[in-house]
Every structure is written in structure tokens, then in C-alpha cells.
Amino acid sequence: MTDKSVVQAFLEAAAEGNIEALKKHLEQGVDINARNRQKRTAILTAAMNDKLEAVSFLVEAGADVDLQDETCFNPFLFGCINGKLELVKMMIKAGTNLELLTRFGGVGITPASEKGHVDIVRELVTTTDINVNHTNFVGWTPLIEAIILGDGGEKQQTIIRLLIEHGCNVHMVDKYGVTPLELARRKGYTEIENILLEAGAK
Structure with missing residues (x-):
């Protein structure tokens, strides 16, 4: 399902850390790796809003932790740049690709x-x-x-x-x-x- 409004609602649920809403969207067939215009995924959106429970839920649900947005952010690189130790630990445990590059x-x-x-x-x-x-x-x-x-x-x-x-x-x-x-x-x-x-x- 690639409907923009559905993707937007899915990402908003991630930003709010609303796990119940995330579950419902996934049950309704939303692509867990769907991206908005900035190429941002739900797991990155959750990470950027410090919603670590939602990040954990999305990891368990099979989200791709390595997809980068148009500024090269993924949860791991965002965490490294912004000093988010718990997020970095979560991404290491999730097997993130350590060779992906920042925009520099x-x-x-x-x-x-x-x-x-x-x-x-x-x-x-x-x-x-x-x-x-x-x-x-x-x-x-x-x-x-x-x-x-x-x-x-x-x-x-x-x-x-x-x-x-x-x-x-x-x-x-x-x-x-x-x-x-x-x-x-x-x-x-x-x-x-x-x-x-x-x-x-x-």
C-alpha cells in the first residue's frame, strides 16, 4: 500500500510513539519501510523523536534499519551524530550496517x-x-x-x-x-x- 495519506498517518504514529496505531497500520497492509517525500521511514521518524519503544517494536516487526533519508540519516547515524547512546546500542544489536556513510x-x-x-x-x-x-x-x-x-x-x-x-x-x-x-x-x-x-x- 503506497497511498501517501496512509504513509503519512503511519509516520505520524511513529513520531508519536503510538505502537497500537503502528500495529493497526501494519495489519492493514502498510509497507513497514514506506517512505515520505524526504525518504524518511517510520523507524527513522520514531528514532528522531526519541520514541525508543516504537523503534524497538518496528525492529521486531522487521523494519529495515539501514534505509537512509535524503540527508543520509538512518537511526544509527542519527544516533551517532546526536549522542543517542541507547538508540545506537539498539541499532548495533539490530545488525545495522556500520559502513553506511553520512552526507559528509x-x-x-x-x-x-x-x-x-x-x-x-x-x-x-x-x-x-x-x-x-x-x-x-x-x-x-x-x-x-x-x-x-x-x-x-x-x-x-x-x-x-x-x-x-x-x-x-x-x-x-x-x-x-x-x-x-x-x-x-x-x-x-x-x-x-x-x-x-x-x-x-x-
């Missing part, structure tokens, strides 16, 4: 590192095999993102330690050939510089 070409750990979401970075490096050395469209690894776009504070320092502990390559340069160590020095982030030096950066 990063994987989930890339924006989480940039934005200082320590708990999410810790979850990703300790419970998944996500690529900690993934390079995005502008040639930045999660480590470089954490240095260039962070404030050099404790959260970023913790994230950089976590990345290093879990296999991040401290020698991978940006697209101009500049090392993470040099980038940290340019920003005046002495603590991060020291962490990198301890890890053998040059």
Missing part, C-alpha cells in the same frame, strides 16, 4: 568523534568492528575530525585515547599531507599533542 562521507564514529560523544565512541570501539581509520570526503579520519573540529578539551582527549587504544593510525595524514600531530600543534592543543607523542606520532 563519514561512518558513525566520525561525527561521534568530532562532536565529543565519548559514550558512543566507547560503545563503537568496544562492541563493533567499525573502521576507526575511515577517511571521509574531505580526507579526514575520526582522529583528525576530533582534533580539527573539537575544542581540545577532556572529551576530545578521551576520544582520541579510545581511538588510539582501538587501532587508530596516528600517522594517517589529511589530504594536504599534514599529520594529526602537526594539526594538534597548529591548534595549540598541548594535551592532545602529548597523547599523540606517547602513541608514537611524528
Whole structure:
């Protein structure tokens, strides 16, 4: 069933976390992966409105957790970008594809590192095999993102330690050939510089 008004009602039920309404729509034959004009699915709509019970219900009902909207959001990437730890955990458990990209070409750990979401970075490096050395469209690894776009504070320092502990390559340069160590020095982030030096950066 692809009727736009039916899809809209289904997505509104997801936004409200109305599980009974979601059940009724599915019983009436609504495609669980139906999308609106923004290519947003019910499970993404529920995730973006913090309706985790509805997210869980839709996972159990067979929703595709990897479908991305026109801004590249799916529940997992939305959670990584916005610091939604429980949502991220749910999506990892649901078998989300860790290689899907944000609109800037990063994987989930890339924006989480940039934005200082320590708990999410810790979850990703300790419970998944996500690529900690993934390079995005502008040639930045999660480590470089954490240095260039962070404030050099404790959260970023913790994230950089976590990345290093879990296999991040401290020698991978940006697209101009500049090392993470040099980038940290340019920003005046002495603590991060020291962490990198301890890890053998040059």
C-alpha cells in the first residue's frame, strides 16, 4: 500500500510513539519501510523523536534499519551524530550496517568523534568492528575530525585515547599531507599533542 495519506498517518504514529496505531497500520497492509517525500521511514521518524519503544517494536516487526533519508540519516547515524547512546546500542544489536556513510562521507564514529560523544565512541570501539581509520570526503579520519573540529578539551582527549587504544593510525595524514600531530600543534592543543607523542606520532 503506497497511498501517501496512509504513509503519512503511519509516520505520524511513529513520531508519536503510538505502537497500537503502528500495529493497526501494519495489519492493514502498510509497507513497514514506506517512505515520505524526504525518504524518511517510520523507524527513522520514531528514532528522531526519541520514541525508543516504537523503534524497538518496528525492529521486531522487521523494519529495515539501514534505509537512509535524503540527508543520509538512518537511526544509527542519527544516533551517532546526536549522542543517542541507547538508540545506537539498539541499532548495533539490530545488525545495522556500520559502513553506511553520512552526507559528509563519514561512518558513525566520525561525527561521534568530532562532536565529543565519548559514550558512543566507547560503545563503537568496544562492541563493533567499525573502521576507526575511515577517511571521509574531505580526507579526514575520526582522529583528525576530533582534533580539527573539537575544542581540545577532556572529551576530545578521551576520544582520541579510545581511538588510539582501538587501532587508530596516528600517522594517517589529511589530504594536504599534514599529520594529526602537526594539526594538534597548529591548534595549540598541548594535551592532545602529548597523547599523540606517547602513541608514537611524528
